Amino acid sequence: MSAPVDRGAFEPRVLGLLCTHCAYACADNAGATRASVPAGLRTVRLMCTGRVEPSLVLEAFVAGADGVLIMGCHPGGCHYKEQNYRAVQRQRILLRLLDQCGVEPARCRFDHVSAAESARYLELVDDFVAALRRLGPLRLERRTRAHRPH
């Protein structure tokens, strides 16, 4: 399958926020092909990328993510009419906010995949992880905060 893991190398921790209809289904299909996905990718399923509020992304960085990858349906393919467009609009503002918080905007990506594009999904994940490797681990002072919700 894939090369043995080099335990010395930096393995970025990536949060994947995936809409259930296209992106999560696509990740499932990629899994069915037994492709190799970076172990640092951790996926969370949402009904729609329209649900992604900026605080979820900010908290992910606080909780240890080196990058956040949000994936939804293609433009025109949203299962809730046009909510992925709203997510795209929100993403633009979020990137500016990240910059102000001292997080490189390149650590948060938004992309579109259909359920059938597992090869493209794997490419997008690999490409993002490669970019995060180049950026190195996220250093955030606030990460010292307790993470457990209560």
Add this chain to the structure above:
Amino acid sequence: MRTAVFYCKCGEMGGGRIDLERVARTIVALPEVASFHALELTCSSAGVKAMRQLLVDERPERVVVAASSPRELEPKLRRVMADAGLNPYLLAMTNVREQVAWVTADREAATDKAIAYVRAAVRRAELQVPLRPLAVETDPRVAVIGSGPAGLSAALALAGAGRDVVLVEQGPVLGGAAVRLDKVHPGMECGSCLMDPLVTGVLDSPRIEVLLLARLAGAKGYLGNFELSIARRPRFVVAETCIGCGDCVPVCPAVAPDPRPGELGTRRAISFAFPGAMPNVPVLDAQACVRSRGESCTLCQAACPVPGTIRYDEAPAVLERKVGAVVLAVGASLYDVGRLPALGWGRLPGVHTSLEVERMLSPDGPTAGQLGGRLAAPPRRIALVHCAGAMQAGHCDYCSVICCGVALKLGLALAERLPEATVTHVHRELCLPGPEDWALHERARAHARVSFRRYERPEALAASARDDGTAELAWGGRATERGAFDLVVLCPPLAPGPGHGELARLLDVGRDRHGFFAPLGPSTGHATSRIRGVMLAGTCQAPMGVATSVTHGAAAAGQALAMAVPGRTIEVDPIVASVDARRCSGCHVCVGVCPYKAIAFDQTTAQASVNPVLCTGCGTCVAACPAAAIEGAHFTHAQLLSEIREVLQ
């Protein structure tokens, strides 16, 4: 919290690499976890049975299943939960197969990741609360808007299934555009012969309330519970007492050009829509009547043999109807060739539209079947221009499927009617779907006086006046060609009708980029809109012929029957948004982002509220609310945050 964790070994099969021992050890050590069960195959009937029994025996407060994708398995496992007497929404699923075992090469890394996912589900489950589906009563009645082939077919199918139907038609008679066609291709039945059984079936049905001269003016509600306001214009003739003798028509002094597209003749202020139109009751056009100019004419009333049948004082009415579902079947229009000034319609006497020629050829048309209209003499050289406005950016950027068949039909009809005439099809791509269209094309090709000339550049099409009164048509194939014609027939595509925008707004039904009502899916759900309870039928959804429209109407009726069933409540998925009134600041942001009109705004309390029946649970309003006053059930902020933090550990 007593949580039962079920771990399916399916990930280990098919080449997975997870150290189950280590997962079990770590998860069992979590304080919330009361039991850990490794099942062979959770999705199998044996697995389901075992899980159900364990749930009954252990009565856990929360349940976590780590298995394959929740997209497939979660609905089934929620049923198992319910079977075991537990609330289905106390289940948290995580996918350790496709998302972990099958995609992670390193065993240690895969095991770490599986532990993180299962722990995240355990912590998420802790925050989950019991949810109950909302049961909504449904009204079994159905409104059908439009009475063309699709609408009539839908109304008949619904009435046949025992449903009460309100049929709303904006014109004075039933049958739509098809009833006015001379011949309907490819079967070549006469339009009214084809439509009459449908029209009389509807008029005879005790279950169908027919509202003519009526249009949808307001709509509130949702699947199962629509409240429609229907505005009805006065007919000024009482249909119940009118005997259809027509004595009122010839005495009418107000004669004016017929304003309807395709009709080239004149019409009196009181008239039948066309001979044989049903219901066979005239209608008085108040604007055309001399009484609108203050004259006190009562000639039609005086001529009417049934006193009280013609009533000048009939007022417009707004009727309220409650229905469970709506079928939109309002049809389409022919594209306005006036927007293609180079083609000469309205400027050159020899240029007509396909509909105008269709009506001239019809025995009950304005010229009683004779080629008159703006033509001085029977034409000898005829050109049929295909795709007048079709497949052209800025006009109709699509092929409307049926017009080549219409052009071929008209070409053959003209060639047969006029033994001296030659017919030239000036065409682009020929669209001949189905065996009958091809046969029609073969007949045209074989005809000695019918020829075909291809053009490629629609922008090069032009018609100009010649000194002898004929039209010179120029078209561009490889080289520019020209011809002189006595009659140029423009065959435009079907285009969305002028009322589509207003209807889309009233019912919140989306439209595609051309303006047709958008179906639920491009390949599946063609008879359904994206609004639950609103069905689409016929050419308002996409260009199609009469036969397909009839089928489409029946399909829409079937969808309506399945959605709103008498005596059955609709179970609404409880994964919906809700507004915390204490935190809502009344900013309106959520109202604007909801694509389903699920959020209402109360002006008196200045607060928003979500209608759970209309809400689809996408969560966009939750994310958009600046006051964090909206929460998405089962995807709450706390649940997602907990899951995000745990998977990242």
